[in-house]
Amino acid sequence: MSLWERSRTVAVLTVLLVGGAAAPALADEVEQVRNGGFDGTTDPFWSTAGMPMTLTDGQACVDVPGGTTNRWDVAIGQNDLPLVAGESYRFSFDASGDAGHVVRAIVGLAVSPYDTYVEQSPVLGGLTHYSSTFTAAADTTQGQVAFQLGGSADPWHFCVDNVSLVGGVPPEVYVPDTGPRVRVNQVAYLPSGPKVATVVTDSTTPLPWQLLDSAGRAVARGTSTPRGVDVSSGQNVQTIDFGRYSRAGSGYTVVADGETSRPFDIGAAAYDKLRADALKFYYTQRSGITIDDTLRPGYGRAAGHVDVAPNQGDGKVPCQAGVCDYTLDVRGGWYDAGDHGKYVVNGGITTWEILSEYERSHAVRKVSLAIPESGNRTPDILDEARWELNFLLSMQVPAGKPLAGMVHHKIHDQAWTGLPLLPDQDPQPRELHPVSTAATLNLAAVAAQAARVYRPYDPAFAKRALAGARTAYTAAKANPALLAPESDGVGGGAYNDSKVSDEFYWAAAELFLTTGERAYQSDVLASPEHTADVFGSGAFDWASTAAAGRLDLATVPNRLPGLPAVQKSVVKGAEKYLAVAEAQAYGVPYAPNNNSWDWGSNSAVLNNIVVLATGYRLTGRPAFKDAALTGLDYVFGRNALNQSYVTGYGEVSSQNEHSRWYAHQLDPALPHPPAGTLAGGANSSIQDPYAQSKLTGCVGQFCYIDDIQSWSTNEEAINWNAALAWVSGFVADL
Numbered sequence: 213m214s215l216w217e218r219s220r221t222v223a224v225l226t227v228l229l230v231g232g233a234a235a236p237a238l239a240d241e242v243e244q245v246r247n248g249g250f251d252g253t254t255d256p257f258w259s260t261a262g263m264p265m266t267l268t269d270g271q272a273c274v275d276v277p278g279g280t281t282n283r284w285d286v287a288i289g290q291n292d293l294p295l296v297a298g299e300s301y302r303f304s305f306d307a308s309g310d311a312g313h314v315v316r317a318i319v320g321l322a323v324s325p326y327d328t329y330v331e332q333s334p335v336l337g338g339l340t341h342y343s344s345t346f347t348a349a350a351d352t353t354q355g356q357v358a359f360q361l362g363g364s365a366d367p368w369h370f371c372v373d374n375v376s377l378v379g380g381v382p383p384e385v386y387v388p389d390t391g392p393r394v395r396v397n398q399v400a401y402l403p404s405g406p407k408v409a410t411v412v413t414d415s416t417t418p419l420p421w422q423l424l425d426s427a428g429r430a431v432a433r434g435t436s437t438p439r440g441v442d443v444s445s446g447q448n449v450q451t452i453d454f455g456r457y458s459r460a461g462s463g464y465t466v467v468a469d470g471e472t473s474r475p476f477d478i479g480a481a482a483y484d485k486l487r488a489d490a491l492k493f494y495y496t497q498r499s500g501i502t503i504d505d506t507l508r509p510g511y512g513r514a515a516g517h518v519d520v521a522p523n524q525g526d527g528k529v530p531c532q533a534g535v536c537d538y539t540l541d542v543r544g545g546w547y548d549a550g551d552h553g554k555y556v557v558n559g560g561i562t563t564w565e566i567l568s569e570y571e572r573s574h575a576v577r578k579v580s581l582a583i584p585e586s587g588n589r590t591p592d593i594l595d596e597a598r599w600e601l602n603f604l605l606s607m608q609v610p611a612g613k614p615l616a617g618m619v620h621h622k623i624h625d626q627a628w629t630g631l632p633l634l635p636d637q638d639p640q641p642r643e644l645h646p647v648s649t650a651a652t653l654n655l656a657a658v659a660a661q662a663a664r665v666y667r668p669y670d671p672a673f674a675k676r677a678l679a680g681a682r683t684a685y686t687a688a689k690a691n692p693a694l695l696a697p698e699s700d701g702v703g704g705g706a707y708n709d710s711k712v713s714d715e716f717y718w719a720a721a722e723l724f725l726t727t728g729e730r731a732y733q734s735d736v737l738a739s740p741e742h743t744a745d746v747f748g749s750g751a752f753d754w755a756s757t758a759a760a761g762r763l764d765l766a767t768v769p770n771r772l773p774g775l776p777a778v779q780k781s782v783v784k785g786a787e788k789y790l791a792v793a794e795a796q797a798y799g800v801p802y803a804p805n806n807n808s809w810d811w812g813s814n815s816a817v818l819n820n821i822v823v824l825a826t827g828y829r830l831t832g833r834p835a836f837k838d839a840a841l842t843g844l845d846y847v848f849g850r851n852a853l854n855q856s857y858v859t860g861y862g863e864v865s866s867q868n869e870h871s872r873w874y875a876h877q878l879d880p881a882l883p884h885p886p887a888g889t890l891a892g893g894a895n896s897s898i899q900d901p902y903a904q905s906k907l908t909g910c911v912g913q914f915c916y917i918d919d920i921q922s923w924s925t926n927e928e929a930i931n932w933n934a935a936l937a938w939v940s941g942f943v944a945d946l
């Protein structure tokens with residue numbers, strides 16, 4: 213995604229879960245909770261109606277009723293706690309409960325706006341000590357500690373003791389567990405591809421290394437190459453090149469400087485699986501349809517936003533007040549990321565990249581995605597993309613209405629919701645936001661692309677898509693500067709974009725490629741983007757879409773005057789990213805200005821790999837292919853944190869991406885994100901409070917944490933997974 217300017221009403225701060233004994237109190241620590249040890253009475257704690265507390269062995273215990281829905285439906289707690297803005301606190305308690313049940317323990321405001329300052333949701337069992345530190349965000353005398361116990365179908369038993377909230381504690385210093393100092397692609401190197409590892413070391417002279425097979429036998433050896441201090445991580449590193457070894461197998465490790473890497477394969481099978489998994493991700497992002505548990509075991513859920521309470525539904529969505537006088541049926545589409553919003557600009561680049569994978573790769577057409585449309589005559593990748601295309605088309609202003617042909621920028625909740633929350637349980641009103649030139653051109657571009665792609669399978673749909681694309685393009689030319697504001701309420705990301713010459717170029721390019729018509733050709737040739745360097749120091753994304761037009765002009769067969777120069781510009785882009793990758797000790801084809809890593813940096817790495825791969829397809833130059841593969845190593849564990857950013861791929865991978873329904877970290881009854889989900893990745897700006905509490909001062913690659921609360925470093929998003937799908941398709945095709 214990249215909800216750049218996201219605002220939150222609820223701030224969640226540091227949570228540190230520890231077992232064992234409490235840390236000793238410092239002299240200036242001040243206890244805020246009264247009678248937290250329940251000495252002779254449960255006063256002044258309260259409990260919700262119908263759930264009396266009893267004193268048992270000096271603990272407060274309750275029989276929690278079954279059949280409640282929300283965590284906060286039943287609770288015990290204590291009010292009137294003073295909190296001082298900027299002061300650090302430790303919140304700790306001992307708790308037990310029937311095995312597998314969950315308590316949501318919070319410190320927050322007892323009065324409106326009910327902000328939560330810290331929360332943890334441990335799965336209970338025998339008596340265990342829990343502790344977390346946080347910094348209070350506001351001064352109040354109406355703070356609260358509470359233990360929320362609702363949401364269970366069955367009754368259960370809960371006990372708590374030694375409830376403590378002390379001020380004046382030093383904040384915890386977070387140190388990530390980065391494992392062995394030898395960093396590899398934990399998934400797989402291709403037998404015929406490059407194979408490079410990194411060793412983090414104090415040594416500045418070459419080190420001997422060995423490649424071990426699964427039996428521990430050395431099958432290759434050599435010496436490493438010192439690379440000095442790597443700017444992106446601040447680490448002194450050396451490079452290990454074992455590319456001459458090509459025998460397929462699993463369980464390989466690299467040993468250097470007394471450290472053994474995590475295990476990896478040499479082989480291609482993982483990429484065949486990933487090509488499917490990265491696309492299968494979209495089915496469980498679908499809105500407006502029941503997710504079939506037999507197709508996606510563990511992920512079945514009710515249809516979201518189909519006008520069944522408590523949803524207010526997407527069947528008849530009004531505009532924000534004063535924006536329009538009609539409603540639209542905008543059911544369907546994909547949820548954008550970890551929230552329940554649907555955004556045309558981001559849906560556009562996502563759909564383009566998936567259709568681009570289809571246009572570039574013949575093999576992907578035969579890949580089954582285990583979706584309801586599997587087994588029909590249309591490739592599953594197109595069935596999945598059409599789920600979004602129908603939604604995008606539904607966002608267009610109908611004929612006869614003001615601004616007809618333009619496209620609404622987005623539809624989402626009126627206010628942010630909390631986590632976890634299944635899509636069908638979202639009670640918020642839904643609203644259409646104003647039309648924008650950018651959204652209109654996104655529809656024009658991808659609907660035009662769809663018109664040529666779907667023509668062999670569904671000519672009627674192709675015709676409808678082309679008509680929508682033409683109408684949108686004409687409307688955008690008549691309204692060329694309707695920009696989405698930086699903020700127009702809460703409840704969703706802004707996705708504002710102040711420059712739309714790139715969207716005009718991309719839409720004209722797709723319409724030209726599909727129709728061959730002169731008018732669109734003229735607009736392509738006249739666009740300032742056509743001769744600009746569109747392969748910048750960052751990467752293309754939802755707001756910078758000229759590269760999408762350029763890549764398609766260079767690769768989709770067409771008769772544009774000056775086509776060789778277009779193709780040459782893509783090759784030059786690939787050369788640029790090749791040079792970046794070669795200059796990086798970790799081999800990453802991404803080196804942002806000032807080492808300031810972007811929101812969703814993993815997708816930036818992958819989109820630059822898309823440019824490298826396209827350069828390879830245009831020229832056959834092995835250096836482009838090798839840089840693409842070596843760049844992918846970063847995503848799979850050859851990085852400062854020594855972890856894969858794709859769930860289920862690699863010995864250690866992201867598991868807790870920010871999502872309201874893959875929220876296993878908050879509710880063990882919910883799943884982790886599915887295998888093949890890409891985490892956003894290192895983000896130097898760490899906009900969310902949780903990341904700020906752990907990562908302030910982080911360097912480049914280290915600005916990431918695998919926690920569901922870190923929406924700025926660890927969200928999942930449809931556009932990011934599209935880059936992963938494209939690249940994994942490219943690798944599988946090799």
Ligand SMILES: [Ca+2]
Nearest residue numbers: 249270271373
């Ligand atoms: Ca006690």
Ligand SMILES: [Ca+2]
Nearest residue numbers: 585590591592
């Ligand atoms: Ca199909």
Ligand SMILES: [Ca+2]
Nearest residue numbers: 711712714755
């Ligand atoms: Ca733009």
